[in-house]
Every structure is written in C-alpha cells, then in structure tokens.
Amino acid sequence: MEFLELFEYGFFQNALLGSLFASIACGIIGTYVVVRRLVFISGGITHTSLGGLGLGFYLGVNPVLSAMVFSVLSAFGIQWVSSKQGVREDSAIAVFWSLGMAVGIIFIFLKSGFAPNLSEYLFGNILTITQSNILYLAILSVVLTLFYIIFRHEIIYVAFDSDFARTRNIPVKFIEYLMMFFIAVSIVLSIRLVGIVLLMSLLTVPQMTANLFSSNYTKIMLASIVIGFLGCVGGLFSSYFLNVPSGAFIIFVLIVIFLVCKLFLMFRPSKTVR
Template sequence: MELLGYDFFQNALLGSLLTAIACGIVGTYVVARRLVFISGGITHASFGGLGLGFFLGTNPVLMALIFSVLSALGVEWVSKTQNVREDSAIAAVWSLGMALGVLFIFLTPGYSPNLSAYLFGNILTISTADIIWIAILAVVLLLLVSLFLREMIYVAFDNSFAKTQGLPVKFIEYMMMFFIAVTIVLSIRLVGIMLLMSLLTLPQMVANQFTSDFRKIMYSSIVIGFLACVIGLFLSYYINIPSGAFIILVLTVLFFGVKGVLAFTSRQ
C-alpha cells in the first residue's frame, strides 16, 4: 500500500481510469463497426508524427496527434469518395507512418529521448499535463455519448438504415474517426504504439462474452480496462517488468480465461 503514497503512482492510477473511459467508449464503436484494422493503421501512422516531432525539436505528442487525425480523416475520405478499398488505404497509411517515423528519428541529431516509452508505454511516467488532456477527452466523450448514443449505435451497425432515418451519418463517421485518432495518441503513454490496438479491443471482447448490448459492452469495457490497468500496474511493479506489456497480458489472459470457462460450462 505504500505505493499509493507516491505521486507518480497516483498519476498512473488516475491516468489509467481516464484512459479506460476514453478507450472504452471509442473502442466499443471501433469493435461494433469493425474498425480494428483502421485503429491499428492510425496507431502506427502516429509514429511518423512522433519522429517528425523529435526531428523538429517540438512536442512529439502534438505532431503525432496531427498525423493521426489527418490519417484517420484521410482514410475515411479516400475509402468513401475515391473508390479505394479501405484496407488498401489503411495499409498505405500504416506503412507510410512507420517509414516516416524511422527516417525522421534516424535524421534526428543525438539520441531520441523516451522513444521506448512511446513504443511500448510507461504509464508511470505520465505527467499532470497528460492527465489534464486525457481528462478533457474523457469528459468530451462522455458528453458525446449522452447526446449521440442512438446515432452512434445506428451508424456502427447499419449506416444504410441510419441514412434512411435522416441521421447525419457522414458527420458521425468523421467525428468518430477524429476521436479515435485523438484517443489513440493520448493513450500512447499507457501501453505504447505497439500494443495500443489491444486496449481498444480486448476489454470489449471480454464484455461481449456476456452481453451484446452496445451500452452494456461500453460501460463494462471501461470497468474491465481499468481493473486490468490496476492489476497490471501492481504486478509489473513487484515483478519489475514494463507496465504497458503486462496490462495487455492481463487483458489477454482474462479474455481467453473467460472464453475457456464459458466454453467449458456450456458443455456441462
């Protein structure tokens, strides 16, 4: 319990809660609309922004945010208006982001500080400024859900039907792509670029084992994500391994454990 007396651990817990809220809301939409591959493309495209930030000596998170938002909106626009297959556009953005990131980091004079924290995550290094930004995002997403939940569900499951109901489908699609990109960038500190896609999908997959209701999955995934972060933080501290990787390991074990138990009980 002495861990709770340290400021960095308190920041880590608060950051985990806020990130779980953001990823729970956005991730449920991602899974429902089958945008998991897009989230992976956006995540890796942000690496190009990080590299450019290091190269220019500016805030790498800000540059990653710009890269991610442009990539998300670009994929949505190209796939909807330019007769380009969505998976092809995602693959191009994914590869371009990683290639630019490697080039910019190679061209950056000296050593790029904290690069491993962006790639693999280190929630223990989260700052007060990071918490403020993710808190703003969480509040905005909660407000968004309270105002547009019905529209989000319609668009996620059947946008053709949503159009017949006169709903602003394009606005919701672009808006959610924007928030997917922002959530990805602001959550990089937690588990890193390499593992972030799992944080947007595994809690929802666990919740989906018990319910198919969009709302219940969203709220349950927030709880599951936060509990996994707390367990991962404590265990990673005592075992002395990276917290980001251990959080994803906890979620993976939880998913397969629940899947196995449900499969076993269904046979009885």
C-alpha cells in the first residue's frame, strides 16, 4: 500500500483525528500533572480504571462509561484520603491502584467467556478508535481549552504553589477536585490510543520534552500538544509499516523525541561571551 493511500481509509482518518484531540486533552491536563507532581496519581487512576472496565464487562454495560465513573470516584478518593484522613499520598495511591486492579481482575474472571476487547484497553489500538470516541475527545478538548482560558491564572497558581493560591482567595479545593475529575476523564477517553499500561507516558513525556526548552506553563502546554501529536502520528505510521503494536510504538517515538532533544541540548555548542 502506498503512503498516500492510507489517508483514503476511514479507520486511518479516525486515528489521526483521535490523535489530535487526545494530544490536546493530554497536553492540557498533563501539564498540570507534571507541574503539580501528580504523575503517580495519574498512574494510579490509569490502572484503577481496570476496575471499571471489568465491572462494565461483567454487567454488560459500556466499559468506557463504567471505567470513567470508577476512575473519577477513585481520583476523588485519592484526593480526599490524602488530604483529609492523614494518609500519605503515595499510600493512598497504592491502595486505590491495587483496589482497581483487583476489582477488574475479579469481575473479568467472573464474566462467562473471554472479554474480547480487553487487550485493546490494556495495550491500546489506535486503529480501532471510533467516531464516538473522537466526538468525546473533541468535546473534552474544547471544554479543557475553555476552562484553561477562563481559569488560567487560578490553575497556574494552584499548580505551582497551592499555599500561595489560598492567600489570593483562590478556591484551591475546587480547582484541585475539578482537575482530578479532568485527569480521570482524560485518562479513560485516551485509553484506546495507547492502553492502560502505557497511558501515563502520554501524560508526562511530551511535557518533559517541552520543559527542556521552557519553564513557562503555557508554553509547556502548547509545545506538549504539538509533541504529543507528532509522537502519535509518527508512531502510527511507523507501527503500520513495521507491523508492530501502535500504542507501544507511539510511546517509543515520544521517548525517542525526548532523548533526541535532551542530547541536542547536551551537545549543542555553547555561546561564547565576548
């Protein structure tokens, strides 16, 4: 198949659109995750979603919907337990991470027969993304963009220094819980791209790469959207021609981009001061 012929296929067009909107959503929410140092929370929520998927398969309901409800409740639970109950944040993450995985495994085992789509959620398959998935990601991208435009200063204050934000009379708890909600929703809607196992990288690696060149919150966010999309497109094309799993190769391409940028900054000629 010729290179340009790929664009004639609906599944490939869907994959490109899904990559674009997922990159926007993960770029916006992932910047908050990295700056606020919530990487392991996002990993905990990602793996907790398996509980919702297993419950959805067992009850015969939409697994994405059940995973979203389960993930949002887990995100709120982690936030509440770590801030109100005197439990260390890493311990709270471990509890909900293990709970979600355990619940998912139990209900998948109890389901008669094999859950045929489970591997797509675990490891991702961007070529199977549907128009409804694209619509949900597009709506999420628009909502996140508007939310950031309206509450940009509040989000940045909370991300960098929540104590200082309180002195500015910013509703820190409201922002924190709302961002946790968006983290959970973004994770669940992006699972079909790279899967539960690798999704944490999509929320962190583009931001890490952008942070090599700038410390400005907005610039990191915009650059991570571009880097995320380039990684998705590069991984998509490479996985097709090399006949390897698309989800894994998207993350591989993103990490290669990070390493190339890191090496470039390490070995670029330093400017001499005259």
